[in-house]
Amino acid sequence: ARWGLGMDRVAARLKAADIRPGLWYRPLKHFADDPTRPAVAETIRGDIAAFRRWGYELLKIDFITYDWNHAWNPQGVSPVTRDDLHWRDRTRTTAETVRALYRTFREAAGEDVTIIGCNALDHFAAGLFEVQRTGDDTSGCDWSLTELCGPNALGMRAHHHGTFYAQDGDCAGLSYAGAIDWARNRQWIDLLSRSGGAFFVSWYRDYLDAAAKTALKEAFARASVPQPAAEPLDWQERTSPVAWRCGETSVRYDW
Numbered sequence: 001a002r003w004g005l006g007m008d009r010v011a012a013r014l015k016a017a018d019i020r021p022g023l024w025y026r027p028l029k030h031f032a033d034d035p036t037r038p039a040v041a042e043t044i045r046g047d048i049a050a051f052r053r054w055g056y057e058l059l060k061i062d063f064i065t066y067d068w069n070h071a072w073n074p075q076g077v078s079p080v081t082r083d084d085l086h087w088r089d090r091t092r093t094t095a096e097t098v099r100a101l102y103r104t105f106r107e108a109a110g111e112d113v114t115i116i117g118c119n120a121l122d123h124f125a126a127g128l129f130e131v132q133r134t135g136d137d138t139s140g141c142d143w144s145l146t147e148l149c150g151p152n153a154l155g156m157r158a159h160h161h162g163t164f165y166a167q168d169g170d171c172a173g174l175s176y177a178g179a180i181d182w183a184r185n186r187q188w189i190d191l192l193s194r195s196g197g198a199f200f201v202s203w204y205r206d207y208l209d210a211a212a213k214t215a216l217k218e219a220f221a222r223a224s225v226p227q228p229a230a231e232p233l234d235w236q237e238r239t240s241p242v243a244w245r246c247g248e249t250s251v252r253y254d255w
Contacts, residue, residue, distance in 0.1 A: 008055060009019040015055065021055060023062050027044050027065050029063065031067070034068065035097060036097055044104050045107075048052065057112070059109060059113060060116040064102075086200070090100040099124045102120065106129070112133065113226070114130045118132075120133075122160060122164060130165060130166060136149040136170075137149060140175035143181065146185075149170065151168075151240040151253075154167070154197070156235065158229040162229060166198070167196070168197055170193075174204060177207045183254075187254065189216065189220065190251070193223040222237075
């Protein structure tokens with residue numbers, strides 16, 4: 001309603017511009033911690049049926065763990081060990097519940113909709129989601145977050161790429177002019193495009209100068225060709241690796 005046209009028309013306009021339409025989807029926000037409630041699966045199936053009917057071909061499904069657990073794990077503590085957490089259906093373990101939830105997404109999406117899991121549990125997403133965000137958010141305005149979360153996720157989860165799913169190390173971005181030093185952002189664009197995984201960009205067009213435009217054009221071309229997962233060479237010494245083997249090429253970055 002805010003856009004003045006239906007979601008089916010949005011999808012049709014995107015397709016007319018030779019763009020395949022996708023949606024960001026947060027399905028569990030209103031279900032009070034319990035994905036075993038029958039209404040959860042019913043709502044998911046109804047939502048995704050509508051998305052498919054409207055013509056959307058990709059779903060990024062987000063907050064999949066947080067919205068039933070309300071906990072992050074920045075200190076490396078498992079986010080699924082709350083003592084006070086109980087399902088309505090007490091006969092099912094957490095593993096059975098989570099796997100069934102993910103299977104509901106997959107069955108509702110069918111074979112013609114690509115799923116990107118975000119904040120999903122890796123081993124349960126394997127075989128059900130085509131793509132998986134493997135790290136916390138990178139940033140278009142705080143380089144320290146990109147350095148911590150971007151190269152780290154690409155490196156430490158590289159062995160999952162092509163086995164569990166295609167890896168998504170999150171995007172290269174710029175939120176406002178001068179927010180990220182170009183020398184650093186250029187390197188992150190380069191690594192992300194060589195990673196073998198998903199390559200996303202979140203960049204305000206007004207800040208797309210000639211250097212960024214050239215680098216992104218080259219990066220999109222590079223990322224469009226299938227590549228093996230980029231392999232970090234110094235992952236045992238650094239949280240955010242700087243030395244990488246990208247196919248037949250060895251690359252070193254200065255974060």
